[in-house]
Amino acid sequence: MLDNKGQIRIIEAFLAISVMFSALVLTAPMSSTPDLERQGTLRKIGTQVLVKLDNNGTLGKLIESGNWTALRQSMDLLLPAGVVYNLTVYDENMQGVNTQEVNNSNQQGSEAVVIQYLCVTQSSDIHFYTIKLQLAWLK
Amino acid sequence: MEKMDKKQSSGQVILIAVLAMALILLSTQIYVFEVNMSTVNLDSTSLNDYFFAIKTGSRNVVTGSIANVSWSGSNAVLVANLDRWVTLVNRQNQFGRSTLNYTVEETTPYSSGIWLSWGTNSFGVSSAFAHFTFNLSDREVDADLSYFINVTTTLIVEGTYKTILADERQVNVTVNLSNEGKPALASQVTLYYRILDSWLAPNASNNYVFTDYGNGTYFASFLADIPSQTVEVSVLVRDQRQILVQANATCSQI
Numbered sequence: 001m002l003d004n005k006g007q008i009r010i011i012e013a014f015l016a017i018s019v020m021f022s023a024l025v026l027t028a029p030m031s032s033t034p035d036l037e038r039q040g041t042l043r044k045i046g047t048q049v050l051v052k053l054d055n056n057g058t059l060g061k062l063i064e065s066g067n068w069t070a071l072r073q074s075m076d077l078l079l080p081a082g083v084v085y086n087l088t089v090y091d092e093n094m095q096g097v098n099t100q101e102v103n104n105s106n107q108q109g110s111e112a113v114v115i116q117y118l119c120v121t122q123s124s125d126i127h128f129y130t131i132k133l134q135l136a137w138l139k
Numbered sequence: 140m141e142k143m144d145k146k147q148s149s150g151q152v153i154l155i156a157v158l159a160m161a162l163i164l165l166s167t168q169i170y171v172f173e174v175n176m177s178t179v180n181l182d183s184t185s186l187n188d189y190f191f192a193i194k195t196g197s198r199n200v201v202t203g204s205i206a207n208v209s210w211s212g213s214n215a216v217l218v219a220n221l222d223r224w225v226t227l228v229n230r231q232n233q234f235g236r237s238t239l240n241y242t243v244e245e246t247t248p249y250s251s252g253i254w255l256s257w258g259t260n261s262f263g264v265s266s267a268f269a270h271f272t273f274n275l276s277d278r279e280v281d282a283d284l285s286y287f288i289n290v291t292t293t294l295i296v297e298g299t300y301k302t303i304l305a306d307e308r309q310v311n312v313t314v315n316l317s318n319e320g321k322p323a324l325a326s327q328v329t330l331y332y333r334i335l336d337s338w339l340a341p342n343a344s345n346n347y348v349f350t351d352y353g354n355g356t357y358f359a360s361f362l363a364d365i366p367s368q369t370v371e372v373s374v375l376v377r378d379q380r381q382i383l384v385q386a387n388a389t390c391s392q393i
Contacts, residue, residue, distance in 0.1 A: 009251075012154065014155060014284060015154060016153055016154060016157040017308050019154070019157050019158060019161055020157055020160070020161060020282065022161075023160075023162075023164050023165055024164070026165065040185070040316060043185050044185070044188070047185065047188035047189075047192070048188065049194065051188060051191060051192060054192070054199075055195060056193055057199070060199070060252060092223065104187070112379070116231065116233045117192055118192060118193070118196050118227060118228065118231070119195045119196070119201050120195075120199035120203065120224065121199065122199050122202055122380065122381075123203055123381065124206040124207035124210055124381055125178035125207065125210070126199070126203040126204070126207075126223075128223060128224065129226050129275055130227070
């Protein structure tokens with residue numbers, strides 16, 4: 001009788017340890033919150049690249065003419081090395097516009113951010129586009 | 140016996156206590172994670188960039204609209220385009236709830252935000268003017284931004300002529316183009332002179348000379364047989380934003 005009690009105590013202790021351990025394991029990924037500074041830098045770089053391209057109307061012109069190669073080249077030039085990106089263009093009805101992929105790598109990155117940018121073409125026949133730019137630091 | 144029951148249930152109490160601790164740990168971590176995420180969203184630089192992008196978009200809408208109107212479009216184009224822009228912006232929720240409102244300038248000489256004056260007094264103007272208020276509200280931010288966009292292309296034409304022989308005139312025309320009051324370059328400048336009811340463009344047979352000073356000032360000179368004592372010229376200019384503007388001028392004799 002006394003021996004059984006001891007075994008139950010051990011099982012209870014194991015159960016308690018396993019519950020605590022699983023709680024720690026579950027929360028561990030959350031505790032490693034994104035590096036805010038690196039993400040902020042990435043967001044800043046991405047937005048400034050889009051603003052720079054949009055300021056003189058280049059961004060709208062490239063999208064309107066469907067010149068995805070030139071758009072990719074512009075992004076490659078303006079973004080610093082070590083940053084991976086994927087750019088998707090949507091029209092006013094949120095239908096995808098780009099017929100080709102606009103990105104620089106299929107590799108995975110870290111500290112990814114998504115920037116949503118509104119673009120209006122500088123033309124007499126105005127078109128509105130929503131641009132989603134995914135950025136990450138190359139691992 | 141009672142003592143035995145207490146002892147037997149002590150393991151269950153430990154389990155419940157451990158479960159409670161695990162829950163507390165989990166909820167604390169989730170709270171910390173959420174707080175961090177909201178900090179990411181409210182980064183001030185990102186907000187400034189967002190405001191700048193909204194202003195850039197508004198400016199492009201106004202510029203595109205006046206370009207359209209100057210190319211024989213309806214005055215209602217500005218309001219229609221601004222409605223589309225406002226709908227698009229108000230759908231955004233990246234940093235919180237976006238609310239963009241606008242009013243078009245109605246004070247004379249504007250009507251529905253448009254002022255188009257291609258007069259005979261040596262002065263031509265194509266202009267669009269709209270006021271905007273933008274509000275961004277979230278749990279932790281309530282930001283307001285008021286701004287206006289005035290896109291104005293102005294053309295000033297001055298002409299002189301001298302009689303060479305009988306009806307033959309030497310005509311000199313100076314053209315000044317500006318965007319928002321600052322000298323601006325043209326994409327295209329077309330000059331006409333009037334003979335009776337016809338407007339003719341001078342060409343090489345008129346010894347036509349056109350000089351671009353590169354600072355928004357253009358000079359044109361030509362020879363033409365103009366029977367009237369009144370020498371009238373008309374200049375049509377397309378600026379680099381594709382906005383058209385025209386002005387007519389009566390040349391003074393020198």
